Amino acid sequence: MLNLVPEISKRRTFAIISHPDAGKTTLTEKLLLYGGAIRLAGSVKARKAQKHAVSDWMEIEKQRGISVTSSVLQFDYDGYRVNILDTPGHQDFSEDTYRTLMAADSAVMLIDVAKGVEDQTKKLFQVCKQRGIPVFTFVNKLDRYGRNPFELMEELEKVLGIRAYPMNWPIGIDGNYKGVYIRKQAKIELFERSGEHGQWALPSTQGSVDDPAFKELLGEEIHQALCDDIALLDVAGEKFDFDKVTRGELTPMFFGSAMTNFGVRLFLEDFLEMAPPPVPRMSSEGFINPDNDKFSAFVFKIQANMNPAHRDRLAFMRICSGKFERGMTVYHVQSKKPIKLAQPQQFLAQERTIIDEAYPGDIIGLFDPGIFGIGDTLCQEGSVFTFQDFPVFPPEQFARIQAKDTMKRKQFVKGMTQLTQEGAVQVFHQPNYPVESFVVGVVGSLQFEVLEYRLKHEYGVDILMNKLPYSIARWLIGKNFDGKAMKNMDSGLLVQDIKDRPVALISNEWQLRWVVERNPEVEFLVVPEDAQQV
Template identity: 40%
Template sequence: MSQQVSTTVSATATKEILKESARRRTFAVISHPDAGKSTLTEALALHARVIGTAGATNGKENRRETVSDWMQMEKDRGISISSTALQFAYRDTVINLLDTPGHADFSEDTYRVLAAVDCAVMLVDAAKGLETQTMKLFEVCRARNLPIITVINKWDRPGLDPLALMDEITERTGLAPMPLTWAIGIAGDFRGVWDLQKDEYVHFERQNSGASLAKEEHFTPEQALEREGDAWTDSLDEAELVIDGREFDRDAFLDAKATPILFSSAALNFGVKQILDALVDLAPSAGPREDKDGGLRPVEAPFSGFVFKVQAGMNRAHRDHVAFIRVCSGIFERGMVVTHSNTGKTFATKYAQHLFGREREVIDQAYPGDVVGLVNASALRVGDSLYVEEPVEYPPIPFFSPEHFRVARSQDPSRYKQFRRGIDQLEHEGIIQVLRSDRRGDQAPVLAAVGPMQFEVVEDRMTQDFNAPMRYEQLSYSLARLTSAGAAEILSNVHGAEVLVRTDGAFVAVFNDIWALRRVEKNHPEVPLAVIGTESPNSRGY
């Protein structure tokens, strides 16, 4: 009898998991800095009616705080420094939106986020086209075979010709553009969009400087022609050149061979509802997840997930830190005992929360595709896998190769404990890579970064969060390679080179420039040198 009940419960749970995972859309917004990512995030939340007023206004001098930018440096500079998870409902769908830093200095954080999503929205500035950082992020998406929805943003401002933008997307990404909406009116004269799926004209009217939902009016093509005249016919002629008689191919989108195109002005809330609808109707739901060995973990398997981000300082009153978990399979239930795959140890998930920017609420259950914040799970690091019943380990998230190096020292020797604790915490979060050596001692760790702005974040966090003001000493190194313990003695007498030990135990050789690296490769071929990023975050040595 008990066996029959257990089977029934299992079948019921499986049905629930499949239903709920099919409702999830988990995606990241990626772009070059200042293309409008955080503004679009606000606009999406506004259209889903989970906030009452958009936080971004037209000029950054008038910028209100956005729900996704919560660090003081983000508010002061008007840029995203840290990725943020927002969850809200739209139609009958659960949206898990991960806002990412656009600045190249924070590429590591963006890369981790892209490991946790099923789709990406690539935001393109209408006046600038595909910029450097946009293309770098696109290459990461291509390596992960992530489907991409492309949004041409800021169409309310003067910009490039739409056909030129389509050509650039085709030539530089290799993706076939498939318009879902097409702007009516040239860049700078944004009147509305032609919704190709519904074959109707959606006219937008600005409301309250863009802080409120734009008014929409819907017209048939005949009414649109009468209303807009040449602007309507010219736009349709352009769109037809891109479509060229082809029908929208969702399979090509899901296979990352084509990209849906939508036009918008996130600051004015023009075209934003259409983006949400495209995500619900076209973006992939949570599906089977590939493990480290290339197998697929079905969504209906027992709970599993992995850590893609660790963040402290979100709640200054409690000084806690949060491990962000992407749920990959099964049902997450608050209080459940999970196994940490790296150590084999178990722990109870007492403090589990959903996050909406900095705001939190306790969560009792979560499903594949959801992001769960585990509070004060101090043993967890980026890339760690968790599971119940059936063991699984997901692919590691590799380090990026640092290009900037500075020695960190406490300004006040009496606050060395706070200094040490702060450096350890920021390394734990993945804000910075920490390298040490016997020669320099533990009081002078070397901080290694992808971009120099990471040092500013460290300095700000050390002062604000840990009350441990610090100072830097510039180092001339600009290249790093993984090496072995035996290389330390060999390179100790080589000008422009040094071997340091990363916190995870890996030996890292650093060099002044490419010429110093090449001298070592020529004169010491026995020294192993591997590009950072090809190893597991938990590797030890070469």
């Protein structure tokens, strides 16, 4: 019998969530910097002049300075194997972020010190709360003017319903911060100012807050303000309770600046010590424990053309139990076929390494010839089950898309098929309508831009896109339903999804109510019957 516990206890698999422009990609780079995975971090603010962020591999991401697809990054630090799931911050790519959270055991919530809790952060936090994922908070951009730390703690409680326990505390007045106070060690750490924008791991000075040298170094006013804040935290602040952290009732809170390295190393070390190792996963057979001898995993992401030279397609797999070994044969539940897992890879963005073994909590990539789908379960034969279904987003914007050049039909259909399998967009078709055109549904308009960009640059296809006047999709169920007898659908559109299920596209809520009332024999579902709604 395998003893998997030592390897499992080393694993930390977490997602970084935030509103756009909170500094998520920068923080990811600095964690890699301290982990020794890279030696020089490229400033996101000066991307044109410097190396691009390692977690943004798609060309459009580099041009726009945002992440539009989740990246998987792995490195070792201080005896831990770290798996970072860097997610898109932009709300138009919420689907990709939600799917990635299914593969995480904990989450790091990044908050801009000046802006506090923003809309997208609220949505992602709620998903973490629903899934019971412990959340650790990193308040970023202390190198700029920001709000009072006590105000931010109060906002977390009022807006998100979670109490905060500051693990460290910023030293300074009115946004001019000089370092952090480390509560558990009763020490202060001052960071050296540098003009390098945090490209190197900066040295620091440590010492007790009572040291007269620090009082002299900080100045009377800043030192007194720090002492007052510490006294208030100790008397009126929340007590640290690790059980509350695991239940999602308390978030350990760190202050720092990813750009200048304020508090990043301290955060990384404390986080790795506190964050949970791989946890049991719910399946059709109950919870699957990570130390179960039998291998199991699920696919949470599919990405085509990560390597433009090879035009390959990768399925990202989260290992849930047992030991993975290169070349092993497992059972693919959805196709009901055994498959051999050859050439498994681990990632540092575009850089890949072929691996021989992996353990629960690890994320590996598999070459996908087109057999995998998002949410697929892999397990050893003899213990067949499926992991919990992935959430589905109902699309809110629609467009009819076709290739400009009819001679590129084959490439167009291939591109649309692969991008649909990735979950980048939802594709519908009209019965008896030319196959050269698709109706595409998305959550946000930026997805249309990325679709157009990727079809052009990855498949060599220019497209014609006509926006459609619909904002609501409803999956239809009814006795002997064929759509022909639907009433009052003159201004709507009847289509089918990729599984040939009937879907009604409707302009607005008023029209939806009218159609529902006139068709009492039909059931209108927000998402397909076999999916869970977000």
